Amino acid sequence: MIPRPEDLIRVLPETIWCVFGCLMMLLQPFTRNRHVLSFFAILGTILGTSASIYAYQTVGTGPAFSQLIQFDSFSIFFHLLIGLVSILVVLAAGPYLERENLESAEFFALVLFATAGMGVLSSAQELLTAFIGLEMSSISSYVLAGYRRDTLKSSESAMKYFLLGSFATAFFLYGIALVYGVTGTTNLTQMANVDTSGNLIKLGLALILIGLGFKVAAAPFQLWTPDVYEGAPTPVTALFSAGPKAATFALLLRIFATVPAATHFWFWAFWILAALTMFVGNLGALVQTNVKRMLAYSSIAHAGYILVAFAAVTYLQGNSDTGGSAAYAAVLFYLLSYALVKLGAFTIVGQLGGAGEKHLSLDDYTGLGRRQPVVAAALSLFLLSLLGLPVTAGFFGKFYVFKAAVNSHLIWLAVLMAINSIIGAFYYFRLIVVMYMRDVPGEAAHGHGEHAESAHTEAPLTVAPLTPFPLPVNIVLVVSAVGTVYFGLFPNQVLHFVLQSNLLGK
């Protein structure tokens, strides 16, 4: 079959990402100049991302390659999101790699391949295509996790991720096989028209759910998350927590929205997954003293919140109720707000970690509000967004998820989510407390005792003032902070776009 021109244009983003990935590998023998390599990597990610807009404007939405790929506003949204994530990760990674004295070219190549994989994942309309996308992103991720290969933790992270990840992939593949056995097709569009009442397809979908549940770190498949997130280089952690998670959720949405099999069964599956994931994530985060690990657990918790919206989606599916699109919008908006915030937060953590990422404990953040007020303010903003306080994107994300849950009469799940938000408030706020309120050792205890008068004298800080952040990192922080506030004030435009990507409409 000869591909039509529009087919090619519709996969242009993935093509560009892959081409630039190869280019990075080819460039490496010729130049070691980090700036050149960074430049090409950034160029590649930006071009790939804008290619999805270009494709939308020239050929519009529609299927490609005889329905292997579905290029609709849903996948455009995810392409833009993933593209943004990769741009910011590449930007933040440049100074990081230089500091840690790691090779740039391979790193960028892997990020670009992973991005392409996620792009495929989010637009796949067919399970085998999805599998290819999943593998592309996963295998790059395994390597990226172990990129600091002389560090024990990083190697452990890669090993753990690889072993458990391939296990999960096997589940996913076996699930596809079973589903194919029952329905005779791996195409999601055709699957919607097949009788899917049997038990075997339930088993198949359950296996798929397990495989993807692993990727999004849903409990009880979350065990790898803290270790992998902690061991991986921080820009990679930022990528993991934002990119693959979003892409996998996109695939989950596509599968569980178009396959009408036994929706009530899935409703309860998502209900339990969501409740479990929220509690595991939040309770785990509660006892962490390592900030990176805490954010890893918070990623699990947030996967739980998104799964609440999933439960709402499946409920609405099962009862052919109206308003399902709002539940989709909730998932999409949440992923966007969450990606921005996690990128910003992990970037700051990576930068403050210092050479070898040694300063990751809560105590290292003591007095950050004094030492680096702007950074501390930005981190507080991200934490407040994770916490879901207003004027941040996280607030609207949480609000829409709540709304979707209440819409689907999932009052109790909403209440569980509320309880979890309060648990979350404790550990997010604790970090803010450490940054601003704890006494810096060596500094005069202020405001109390008889020493109040001498409090404002600038006592020498025991912790040496940190070097200012490099420009690319600052750009990442500005983008994510401005985005967080902007979407926290005006979620309208994104929502409008997101609501177009109504999978139920078909």
Place this chain on the structure above:
Amino acid sequence: MPLPGLLSVLIFFPALGALALLLLRGDDHVWIRRLALTISVVEFIFSLFLIPKVAIGVSGYSLVEYYNWIAVPPIHYHLGIDGISLFLVILTTFLTPISVLASWSSIDHRVKEFFVMLLMLEVGVIGVFVSLDLFLFFLFWEVMLIPMAFLIGIWGHERRIYAAIKFVLYTMAGSILMLVGIIWLYNLTGSFDLPKIQQALQEGRLFTLTSTQEMLLFLAFFGAFAIKVPLFPLHTWLPDAHVEAPTAGSVMLAGVLLKMGTYGMIRFCLPLFPNAAHKAAPWVAALAIIGIVYGALVSLVQPNLKKLVAYSSVSHLGFVVLGIFAFHNISMQGAVYQMLAHGISTGALFLLVGMLYDRRHTFEITQFGGLATPMPKLAAFFLFIALASMGLPLLNGFVGEFLILLGTFQTHASWASWAALGVILSACYLLWAYQRVFFGDVTVEKNKTLPDLSHREIGILVAMAIITLWMGVGSTFFTNRSAASSQNVLDQMQRSNPQEAHLHPNAITSVERPATR
């Protein structure tokens, strides 16, 4: 682009001021203080323009601003003010410059951040009082949380971190359930707009709530407000927050933040869920009375002067809740009045305690004694305010408590008699504390040389004292303006089924007035 209305100006002027403050150099303490004072005084003057906008004897909202904000779900930027919120806004704008002045010299590190937080707190609180959209209300409700937590956590005393975290967790716990409630209500009614929901519920034409739904929704809202008030047994965050907060934080907390809870009850719980409110009233009243007596008894035995004042807040706010849930016009007016009176008198008490702390750096009553000798002026002001707080006629506390007890007595005589215990006990603990602090011999050597009030402090206290006296003798100025609105709240509770609706013709008046006046 239409010009912003007065209420928008009131909300966002302090925010702009805070931005301007950020531009100043951090070590330029003098100008930071001056600028903060200017901003808050100008804000106060702005707020005075509100008074003529609220007509006497007319209920309903004035100065309404109504813009679309978010299309899906329909969220509007909807502001308005009536007789109940009018004076709460002015109380806020009045206490903010007072707090700025009170922190003039006692806050000496991170001065800029302190005043920025104080102004942001003002933004949140005013927003809460003037929002007529449930979503907007919730937004401001949450916005005020962070500045207050920072005020406690950064500039507080020894156990400030514990107190700040406790404050945040308690408030979040309440508000997040309220968010679920708000969304559920939206789901049932299709609107976040308070007057719209009210009218629709009242006329019962679009939908009716089942009694279980109504009760759950009532609890979701009431829980958040009860924590904020705080109603016994949810009050345990309050003494910690108060004791650890800096003086300005305590003044704002006692003066206006607690009022957000009782305001929410009046504005949301009663008109939206009247049947549930009626069902819950005996329980709420019981908790309120327990709070009154318990708060007073704990105050009686407190060795810590600031904690004493904090627990007296629990007691006084119990009166307010009792007045609201007695469902009588007089007690409702009393509750509104008591909110203002408590804001002034307890705010002033915290200021005085803060001034003592500035001199001695302790709150322990045993460390004081005989202070009237070195500090006659401070002693005189303290006595004046303490008398107002315990409800001496001609001063502000009397009017509120008297109206509450009078109104409550007419509906539930036994509630009023139990609550009256609180009046007696408040006299006991305040006078006894006064005696221990100011009379007798000077037992601690340090206390002999304490300086009396400075001009700045006298200025603050004179302003508070004048208001106290004025509220005591000229109470009609306030009650005239809040009477119609309080009656309106009670009218809005009359509904349930359509045939009952026209037995109460007043019930439909003035619920929705989209046009600005």
